[in-house]
Amino acid sequence: MRGGLWQLGQSITRRLAQADKKAITRRYFASEADLKKTVLYDFHIAHGGKMVPFAGWSMPIQYKDSIMDSTINCREYGSLFDVSHMCGLSLNGKDCIPFLEKLVIADVAGLAPGTGTLTVFTNEKGGAIDDSVITKVTDDHIYLVVNAGCRDKDLAHIEEHMKSFKAKGGQVSWHIHDERSLLALQGPLAAPVLQHLTKEDLSKIYFGEFRMLDINGSHCFLTRTGYTGEDGFEISVPSDNAVDLAKAILDKSEGKVRLTGLGARDSLRLEAGLCLYGNDMEQHTTPVEAGLTWAIGKRRKAEGGFLGAEVILKQLAEGPKIRRVGFSSSGPPPRSHSEIQDEKGTNIGEITSGGFSPCLKKNIAMGYVNSGYHKAGTKVKLVVRGKAYDGVVTKMPFVPTKYYKPS
Amino acid sequence: MALRMWASSTANALRISVASKARLSPYSFSRCFSAVIDGLKYATSHEWVKHEGSVATIGITDHAQDHLGEVVFVDLPEVGTSATQGKSFGAVESVKATSDINSPISGEIVEVNSKLSESPGAINSSPYEEGWMIKVKPSNPSELESLLGPKEYTKFCEEEDAAH
Numbered sequence: 001m002r003g004g005l006w007q008l009g010q011s012i013t014r015r016l017a018q019a020d021k022k023a024i025t026r027r028y029f030a031s032e033a034d035l036k037k038t039v040l041y042d043f044h045i046a047h048g049g050k051m052v053p054f055a056g057w058s059m060p061i062q063y064k065d066s067i068m069d070s071t072i073n074c075r076e077y078g079s080l081f082d083v084s085h086m087c088g089l090s091l092n093g094k095d096c097i098p099f100l101e102k103l104v105i106a107d108v109a110g111l112a113p114g115t116g117t118l119t120v121f122t123n124e125k126g127g128a129i130d131d132s133v134i135t136k137v138t139d140d141h142i143y144l145v146v147n148a149g150c151r152d153k154d155l156a157h158i159e160e161h162m163k164s165f166k167a168k169g170g171q172v173s174w175h176i177h178d179e180r181s182l183l184a185l186q187g188p189l190a191a192p193v194l195q196h197l198t199k200e201d202l203s204k205i206y207f208g209e210f211r212m213l214d215i216n217g218s219h220c221f222l223t224r225t226g227y228t229g230e231d232g233f234e235i236s237v238p239s240d241n242a243v244d245l246a247k248a249i250l251d252k253s254e255g256k257v258r259l260t261g262l263g264a265r266d267s268l269r270l271e272a273g274l275c276l277y278g279n280d281m282e283q284h285t286t287p288v289e290a291g292l293t294w295a296i297g298k299r300r301k302a303e304g305g306f307l308g309a310e311v312i313l314k315q316l317a318e319g320p321k322i323r324r325v326g327f328s329s330s331g332p333p334p335r336s337h338s339e340i341q342d343e344k345g346t347n348i349g350e351i352t353s354g355g356f357s358p359c360l361k362k363n364i365a366m367g368y369v370n371s372g373y374h375k376a377g378t379k380v381k382l383v384v385r386g387k388a389y390d391g392v393v394t395k396m397p398f399v400p401t402k403y404y405k406p407s
Numbered sequence: 408m409a410l411r412m413w414a415s416s417t418a419n420a421l422r423i424s425v426a427s428k429a430r431l432s433p434y435s436f437s438r439c440f441s442a443v444i445d446g447l448k449y450a451t452s453h454e455w456v457k458h459e460g461s462v463a464t465i466g467i468t469d470h471a472q473d474h475l476g477e478v479v480f481v482d483l484p485e486v487g488t489s490a491t492q493g494k495s496f497g498a499v500e501s502v503k504a505t506s507d508i509n510s511p512i513s514g515e516i517v518e519v520n521s522k523l524s525e526s527p528g529a530i531n532s533s534p535y536e537e538g539w540m541i542k543v544k545p546s547n548p549s550e551l552e553s554l555l556g557p558k559e560y561t562k563f564c565e566e567e568d569a570a571h
Contacts, residue, residue, distance in 0.1 A: 067502045068477045263476075263503055332480040332500045356479040356502050385482060385498060 038084035039181050039239045040246060047259050055149035057085040060261040070264035071271075071358035074228055075399070078187030079260035079268075080249055085148035087155070088177035088221075088236050094140050095170040103161060104134065105287055105306055107297020111136040114210050116143075116223060118295055121154065126286045126308030126315070130154050131277050133225055133234075135210040143210065143221060145182065145234070147277050180221075181242035185249060186232030186268075189257050191404070194233060196252040197245075207231070207403035216241070216248045227265065229272025229401040270364060271357050273326055273396025279336050280324060280352040280366055288315040289368065291324045322349065323374040326366050326396035329382050331389030333363040339383040340369055340391075348373050351382065357398060364398045365391075441470035441564065444535050448551055449560035450511035452493075455535065458551055463512060465490075466539040467499065467530065470564050475501040478530040481523040483540060489515050490543050492550050497540065499530065512550045514543035 035058040044051065049060030060082070062070060073079065091100060097108050106119035116135030120128045130150040135143045146154045155176070162172060185194060191202050197216040205211055210223045221236035237245050249257060266276070275281045281290050286308070288296075293316065300306065304313055327334070338351040354365030365382070373380065376395045381388035447455045453471035457464045472478065480500040490496045490510035497508045519541050523529060530538035545551070555563060 061503075062476075066476050071502075267502065332482060332498070332505075335505060356500065358502060 036085070038082055039242050040082045040084065043243050043246060044082065044259070049259070049261065052262070054262060055085060055147075057148060059085060060259070062261040062263045063259045065258060065260075067261075067263040067267060068358040070258065070260045071267040073256075073258050074187045074260055074264065074268055075230060075359055076188070078185065078189035078193065078230075078232075078253060078257035079228065079264065080246060080257050081184040081186070081260050081265055082181070082246070083184050083234070084181040084239075084242070086182055087146045087148065087151040088180055088182060089144050089146065089155075089158075090137075090175045090177065091142040091144070091172055092140060092175065093170075093172040095165070096140055096142050096172045097136070099162065099165050099170055099172040100134070100142055101300075102165070102306060103158065104132070105292075105296045105300055105312070106134060107299050108134065108136060108142065110297055110299060113138050116208050116210055116225070118292070120281075120287045120290075120292060120295060121146075121157065122287070122306055122308040122312070123283065124307050125284070126311030127283045128277070128281045128285050128287060128290065129157055129283065131275060131281060131292075133223065135223060137210060137212070143223075143236075149278060177236060179239060180236045181239045183235045183237060183242065183246060183249070184226055184228075184232065185235065185257065186226045186228040186230045187257065188231065188402070189253055190230070190232040193249055193253045193257055194235075197248055207405050216245045218245070220245075224404060227272075227274060228268035229274070229397055229399055229403075230268075231402050231404040264358075266353075267355060267358050270353055270355060270366070271359055271397065271399040272401055273366065273398060275324070275366075276353055285324075285368075286312055286315055286320065288312055289320045289322050289324060319371060321371055322368045323371055324352070324366060324368055325374045325376075326364065326394045326398060327351070327354070327380065327382065327391045328360075328394045328398070329363045329365065329389055329391035331363070331382075331387070332384045334365045334367075334382040334384055334389075334391070338365070338367075340367055340373075341381040341383060341388060342373060343379055343381065345381065345388065348380070359399050364394070366396065369393070441468065441473050442535070443468070443470075443557045443561045443564075445557050447535070447557065448511065448554035449557070449563075450493075450509065450554055451563060452509045452511075454509060454511045456511045456551070456554065458545070458548070461544060462517060463514065463543045463545050463551075464539045465511060465541050465543060466534055467508060468560070469534045471506075472531050472534045472538070475499060475506060476503045476531075477501055478527045481527045481530065481540070483519040483521075483523065484516055486516055486519055489513070489546075490541065492547075492553075499527075508540065510541075510543070511554055512543060512545050513547055514545040516541050517544050518542040 044060045048064040051058045052061045101108050104119040121130045132144050132146045137143050195202050200213045205224050218241035223234045226232040333356045334351045334354040336352050340349040342348050349369035351365050351367035357364045378393040380391045382391040447457050453468045478501050482498040484496050492513045495507040496510045499506050
């Protein structure tokens with residue numbers, strides 16, 4: 001998962017609130033020594049990063065800037081995120097495409113080499129194991145990035161299916177890119193700043209496209225993608241060069257691109273209407289319910305052939321019973337697990353992510369409602385601490401996305 | 408108040424970010440990261456109480472608001488209801504998180520700061536003045552003795568941060 005930020009905070013709070021504070025604190029944070037550190041850990045500390053445990057990693061929740069300022073700065077200028085906790089993976093071999101197509105909903109075969117897409121790994125019931133950005137590098141090489149919190153189960157899932165695929169004569173192997181680190185550079189200055197560090201013409205690389213190229217003197221994987229709704233890149237860099245690259249990016253931006261932590265990352269992705277696996281999508285949620293029908297390739301809709309395809313294709317034909325939608329609301333910001341009611345007070349669903357939007361200066365949220373209540377403009381009640389507040393189903397993204405696409 | 412969520416493991420980082428604030432405060436201890444006001448009593452859950460005559464004013468500390476970040480909404484109780492020591496009487500929502508606010512003392516709530524519904528940010532800009540939350544008529548003034556003085560609270564914050 002990319003987050004669970006809110007839950008993380010909640011669980012710590014509860015634990016601390018329950019018993020002897022000090023003892024619990026010591027016990028909890030003793031395990032902090034077991035947390036994994038990215039190669040940028042010392043760099044984060046030196047820049048005022050406030051480190052928190054996140055999916056088994058010690059990651060910056062924010063730096064010196066507040067989450068509000070950080071979020072706004074990303075959209076105005078730019079943000080640099082260390083997302084090295086996420087797991088980069090290559091699938092190689094002449095059958096890597098048919099192999100992957102058994103596990104995901106995307107039309108991988110139909111992707112042009114050097115392009116990618118958001119996809120979902122599904123289980124037998126059509127539920128989501130994880131979401132992932134996959135790239136077809138060549139016909140015999142797929143590069144993908146999965147969520148840190150899902151790494152173990154994803155790899156186990158892929159490995160299990162790889163075994164039986166190979167047993168039947170399929171040719172596929174994997175490489176986990178633990179020798180690399182991942183930086184996300186997002187915002188309007190992302191391209192102009194990165195252009196200072198590479199000879200490749202970035203204006204020819206569009207949203208969703210991928211290149212292997214030299215950046216700041218090291219061999220990088222560059223994907224024009226991100227998790228903020230802004231134009232930007234995710235850069236897989238050899239770990240030995242990661243700190244140098246981070247420094248170079250900040251230097252070239254003359255201080256305008258700022259280090260940004262998980263807090264603002266969560267605000268940004270919520271404003272962009274993007275799912276956080278573990279909150280907005282779980283094992284029991286299908287891509288159709290999650291509003292990711294667009295990510296099911298046309299050919300895949302016709303042919304199926306991925307785990308849970310029967311369930312998903314049936315939902316496509318009949319319509320899902322619940323749907324992920326956006327909300328804006330008055331009162332306190334709804335958070336995950338806030339109840340959604342119709343105007344008469346009947347339960348119609350649950351919020352999965354919510355907060356105060358730093359850019360829009362109002363509450364935004366997403367959650368699942370029974371079909372029929374999903375149309376933009378539908379009035380609802382959102383229950384926070386026992387009180388019902390007015391809300392309205394609102395189209396996502398809340399903040400317009402600015403992906404770099406051919407005009 | 409239960410707000411030790413995000414920044415709780417980050418004593419070092421906080422030292423940097425709060426250092427400048429301490430200078431602006433009316434009174435502060437040299438080794439304190441956030442402003443602590445003399446003459447107030449403090450709860451270990453990071454609320455302050457100012458007892459004057461028959462009424463006690465309650466809010467959250469500078470340390471608390473700094474951990475929380477920008478406050479965007481405040482849930483306050485109704486006048487006439489009662490507050491109980493150590494029990495939640497309201498909540499503060501920041502961009503970062505939601506936190507319950509516990510009452511440092513028990514008593515009848517005689518006034519709430521209704522201006523906070525329009526300008527919740529006063530809790531950040533002026534946690535000890537404009538950002539007060541409720542006024543209570545203490546039912547058991549001896550409860551005040553169980554609270555921390557400014558020096559003790561400062562030490563408590565330091566230890567709490569250092570523990571992470």
